[in-house]
Amino acid sequence: MPLKLGSVGVAAVHGKLHLIGGRDSHTVEPIPGTPISQGFGTVRTHLVYDPARHRWSEAAPLPADPRDHAGIAVLGHSIHVLGGRATTETTNLARHDVYDTRTGRWSTAAPLPTPRSAGAAVVLDGRIVYAGGECKGDAATTPTGVYDDVTAYDSAADRWETVTSMPQGRQAFGAARVGNRAYFTAGALTCGGGGSADNLALSLH
Template identity: 25%
Template sequence: EHFTEVIKNQEFLLLPGNEIAKLLSSDDINVPDEEAIFQALMMWVRHDLQKRQRDLGMLLSYIRLPLLPPQLLADLENSPMFVDDLECQKLLMEAMKYHLLPERRSMMQSPRTKPRKSTVGSLYAVGGMDATKGTTTIEKYDLRTNSWEQIGNMNGRRLQFGVAVIDNKLYIVGGRDGLKTSNTVECFNPITKVWTIMPPMSTHRHGLGVAMLEGPMYAVGGHDGWSYLNTVERWDPQARQWNYVASMSTPRSTVGVAALNSKLYAVGGRDGSSCLKSMECFDPHTNKWSMCAPMSKRRGGVGVATYNGFLYAVGGHDAPASNHCSRLSDCVERYDPKTDAWTTAAPLSVPRDAVGICPLGDKLYAVGGYDGHTYLDTVESYDAQNNEWTEEVPVNIGRAGACVVVVKLP
């Protein structure tokens, strides 16, 4: 729990090698990042270099070197401690390849590429529709404690809004309160629990998609209370203002939006007459939208996230709720930007409309949603290595249309 304090003590430097190995191999050790553990090991080895040098290769195999910054790895290669140690050189080479060939990372998975629980941040599930016509609660999930706790409340009810994370703060964008559609933006600091009002969007929007791309935040499509929108606004955090960028080819409400490889993707949604299977992507450098390969199914209320270099589309519905043959989806598909093609992945354990989707650590989490009867409190996570979904700890309040994001706090 208090690893960073422990390593400041003389006793740490006197620990025997097998105790150090135990510490280094722990998934639950509480550190801000992998580098902290690496530096602790270096300190321990230098304390008695003659004796400890010979265990270095064995101990280094417990450090998740691929997760260290590439600059650090490059400097280590020529460091006197590593230069003549074949085992260490092999581990460094493995880590460098991981940085050099990001497109092969899915084939390079090992215990060393899996981030420790404390380094991946926490999931935040914000708001959503519940049995009381809309919850304002914010719940936070931590891998180390494996539990959800309520950490705050929004100011008043918001449904079908969007959330993005800028500088470890949650930006809550647009939505509706049950009557009116909103253009307001509020910012929540999870450390101080303080809310700040931010400049509003130019357009009132609910059912919009929100995502970060290279610094700015985008608010995409939605519905303004009268009509379905194809317009897109971009928040510039430096200038602290909203500006319009190019519009999509199609109006989309309850649209899924995510960033991947320097482009912004708008997936499915509803255009007023039907749910869409089409997808388009925005290039901020040309300020143009272009059509991509469509999904296999029409989906409104689709959960979308980037995970392992692919774009995942999860759950949703295939017709407006007023249409009695509307089917809710357990279908999961993933899009490969290199081939511009979708493939089907393992389905959810239950259909989830308006599901919150977000990667945490090495898994993709699906939070809540609506199954046709209930606002779900269940959570499941997808592991791409095994192509399977696993049940996780449920949220405290069942919710559909929650925004789920990850915050990596210091």
């Protein structure tokens, strides 16, 4: 890669990889009372990798806020970037930006119903499903945990709809579709960190 990034969104469209947002950690600060340090420096970067030519290039950067820990999904020619955070989970975003790979331009779409980051996005039955995330409540002062919400985006109507919630809230987990089901695997059950061995399945029918 042309630069070092973490917490980046990745999408594959028409044989190319799009790496969007993330953080470059140009500033690293220790977290008091822990052996952990945290990197800061969220970016608007949009890199494109062409595996056929083994080449990197730059595309139009994210509009407005830089962000990391965003959800990312592909519908047709378009890449949808959902939520994320400007710096930490205290600056969660509800933004929904859409990049058209044919025109190279960004547009905005219906925002997430609730600002959040570190959720999981997957395409199921032609809709984008976004699940979980952190942190609930006023994350700046009294974070209360993680979201169990699951919402589905209909691009034709530009609208989000609530679907069945997960049995338990989570963040930082994986999502993928197999057949007519979406699978949500692992994740932290608390705001900030942790893990689980859960493997959840969702059907929209």
